[in-house]
Amino acid sequence: MIDIFTDGACSGNPGPGGWGVLIVDGENRIELFGGERATTNNRMELMAAIRALEETSPEKPVNLHTDSQYVKNGINQWINNWKRNGWKTASKKPVKNQDLWEALDSQTKNRTVKWHWIKGHSGHPGNEHADALARQGAVDASNGN
Numbered sequence: 001m002i003d004i005f006t007d008g009a010c011s012g013n014p015g016p017g018g019w020g021v022l023i024v025d026g027e028n029r030i031e032l033f034g035g036e037r038a039t040t041n042n043r044m045e046l047m048a049a050i051r052a053l054e055e056t057s058p059e060k061p062v063n064l065h066t067d068s069q070y071v072k073n074g075i076n077q078w079i080n081n082w083k084r085n086g087w088k089t090a091s092k093k094p095v096k097n098q099d100l101w102e103a104l105d106s107q108t109k110n111r112t113v114k115w116h117w118i119k120g121h122s123g124h125p126g127n128e129h130a131d132a133l134a135r136q137g138a139v140d141a142s143n144g145n
Contacts, residue, residue, distance in 0.1 A: 002062040004052045005118075005126035006071075008044025009134035011142065017041060018137025019048035020130040023055060030055060033133040035141030044134065045071050046100040053107035061112035067120030067127055071104075076115055079105055 003024040010017035018035035032051055035044070045068040056062055066072055079101060082088070087095045095101060118127045 002056055002060050003126065004056070004062050004064045005130040006045070006048035006052050006064065006066050006068075007120070007127060007130035007134040008041050008046075008048050008068065009131065009138045010039060010041040010044055011138055014038055014040050016138050016142035017044040018134045018139070018141055019044040019051065020133025020135070020137060021048050021052040021055070022126055022129045022133065023052060024126070025056075025060070031129075031133055033137040033140075035134075035137035035139075037141050037144070039141075042068070042070050043097055043100060044137075046097055046104055048130070048134065049075075050100065050103050050107055053104070053111075053113070058111040061114070063114050063116055065116045065118050065124075065126055067118050067131075069117060072115045072117050074101065075104060075108065 005022040008019050016037050017039040018033060021032040023030040032055060049064060049071055082095045087098050089095055118124050
């Protein structure tokens with residue numbers, strides 16, 4: 001079982017943002033981060049989960065830990081209704097970040113992903129590490145890197 005820790009960060013909302021991923025596969029640790037100059041926190045949370053799943057083999061089950069209720073609830077509870085309703089919310093408004101939800105949905109097909117919510121900034125080592133990577137991604141994005 002692979003453990004994945006993801007986080008997103010944004011300076012302003014919208015503003016420069018970053019995403020961070022820590023993948024722990026036995027003794028192997030992989031760190032990923034990136035960012036965008038003009039984005040939102042929710043987009044960065046989604047990007048972290050997408051990039052983490054892109055980086056891992058679909059044959060291996062994963063525990064994905066996120067501090068984003070938006071990501072966890074969206075993929076576990078809301079997405080099937082959104083798709084059934086033509087990517088509209090219960091209030092008939094377009095789903096925000098549809099492009100990223102579709103990408104995340106695609107990454108979860110035909111693989112085992114167990115989603116876990118972690119309270120952010122509560123001292124959990126994996127989450128704190130992903131947060132530091134996300135902040136680095138935001139800094140790099142705001143500096144044009």
